[in-house]
Amino acid sequence: MTITRRTLLAAPAILAMTPALAQASKITLVVPFPPGGSTDAMARLLQSHLQTKLNRIVIVENKSGAAGALGAAQVAKSPPDGSTFLVTFDSHAVIPSILDKPPVDVERELMPVLLVGTAPYVIAAGAGRPYKSFADVVAACKATPGAVKYASVGIGTLGHLAMTVLGNKAGVEIMHVPYRGGGPAMNDVLGGHVDLIAGSAALVAAQLGTNMLRPILQLGRERLPGLPDTPTAIEAGFPDFETLAWWGIFAPTGTPPDIVAGLAAASKEILSEPATAAQLKETQQMTLLLEDAPAFKTFFDKQVAIWGKVVKDNNIRA
Template sequence: MKITRRNLLAASAAFAVTPALAQSTKNMTLVVPFPPGGSTDALARLLQSHLQTKLGRTVLVENKSGAAGSLGAIQVAKSAPDGATFLVTFDSHAVIPSILEKPGLDVEKDLVPVFLVGTAPYVVAANAERPYKTFADVIAACKANPGAVKYASVGIGTLGHLAMTVLAKKAGVEITHVPYRGGGPAMNDVLGGHVDMIIGSAALITAQLGTNRLRPILQLGRERMTALKDTQTAIEAGFPDFETLAWWGIFAPKGTPPDVIADMAKSVKEILSEPAVAAQLRETQQMTLLLADGKEFSTFFAKQVSIWGQVVRENNIKA
């Protein structure tokens, strides 16, 4: 190839923007602390394919479920801080310190917030063969037969579980909680009729609406989502100012170099800002994309730890 000033400038520019992440020859692993089939797993696998292309590295997704999502978090916290391992996790991560007696890690010190992807309202839905059309129907059934109505969540300490605990307390009823290790297993049992209802992120619930086997009865955002325009919000159902949003974020082991953190945040932001990818997350996962970097995510995360930790302590919830 003929060497020209233009070629030299192009090569220099390409070298200058080579991210620290792309310089490593090690495989990158995205650890998901839940089983396959849920929204967090779907997000990780979406990122996997794009990161692989963008960085020129092999990117793997590893599902490490258990202990309210802490097993996967511990694995990442103990990994080398070299940009080879990241945690792609869900809202329950903020509840680990309050719900586990011996969590095995300090979520605010052993892991570094890298990127806050987005949020989505929680939604309560019933097996379509059950008689519940609204949350008022659920409350009436619970009053008639305390403890008989059962709901699934994606795990003890997820915001869905905590939200239902608060709703039941406000309504003065008992609703039996059946926790699962992730969205996939929880949804399977609700669709199969083994559990009456489920509370999950809008991403998990709306994916099943076309089957006619699930009926949404309450959404926990401040306003009705377009996908659930006929479903009441909790505020409309008589729970003033009540809102619960699921969230998804990425963390790295403590000690990961700032340039690696910045490069990962930049890469993920560029991927999720692509119109087709953003549309996919909005349509299939019902996400409101926040695309916030580590500093903003740190502030958000600290508030989540405080708010939901208080709910855990007030209701004496343990994993």
């Protein structure tokens, strides 16, 4: 790797990890979802570079189930010695509210390390459907209640919760069809079995060049450069409404501050490299934030509160 001023500034924090990790033969990055998704890709991107930067064996372990709670619980119960970290996605903030008896207290048993970045959710229609705007969807729902169906990647995911809120605000019910992942959900939209999909910008953007999918609403505060003609929910008449996918790293509570700071510094250095940053922007439509633990905790606590209220108010259960 090219030595830069940023590398030199980050070096003390990175090297501070080494003594604390001397007793660990490896570092495990737990991904609480199956292989192949955006979180898995993020962890594997970090894995290859962390091995070189920290001179440690780094492995990725996929531990899926219970809306990401099983993998989170595994990390929470691991020794807080810098040998195990959680690389996770936005649904992590819904675990406290969506599960009757969560196997982990995500607010107490895990501590934030790094907020990697965010990307807006996008609502898109199959090209064969007549919907050119979200107003068209609302009109169709009012004309024929229950006629419009949308896919999400699961009950209690942010795509599901965002559509629930938008339907409530518009005074209509849009029928939810949950799937076990973005691939099956997208396939059924492209195949004409479901009208719409509410998914991350990365999931939707991958299909934009096929002319088989029409984005009709994006849920960030500003339009993505790749979707210049698609209005935001705020522009469409839903004030102050946004829904962001996000990616972050957590550690077991009690992990020493120098280890947390060291992993954060190493990860920031890796993800800030121009080629890596460009890759994340292109493949995930991600805005890199790279915010340390205090800012991440503020962000995460707000996400837990916002989506917990939506789950409670609408009696949504996994």
